[in-house]
Amino acid sequence: MELSFGFIINLVIGIYLFMDARKRNKSAILWGILGLIIGPLVLGIYFIQTGRKMIGWIIVILAIIWYIIAIVLGILGAIIGLL
Template identity: 65%
Template sequence: MKTLEFSLSFIINIIIAIYLFVDARKRGKNPWVWGILGLIFGAIVLGIYLIVTGRKLWGWIIVILSILWFILALILGIAGALFGLLV
């Protein structure tokens, strides 16, 4: 199951990186920088890119959701680790 989760998130990051690369080229931004950042950091970079390129509403929505998702994953990871120590 872990492999499937990793693969799905990696595929999503690849899609984000391709989108950022293509759109950055159209808008006169450095496509390599945005593509590599999108591949490594995923949705949060997509949100930042949208804010930088003037699509602020969708950018802020994606940034906020990405941060909330990260916080949720962090809390669940810590809770899981603590539960594993108790059992």
């Protein structure tokens, strides 16, 4: 369930970036693919690039914190699995 939820979020972000990048004369295919693969981090960077700096930085910081938590929990799970 979680994997499909994350994929749906990345898909929505990718579609949004593709459509908004076309309106702003940016590379729509590049932003769409990056949004599909990386998701929230790319969305924050896109907002920063297009002048919406406050929301962009908030999204980038939250995405980095989320990735750090996921890595730490993954390492802890691997260590506990070895015990």
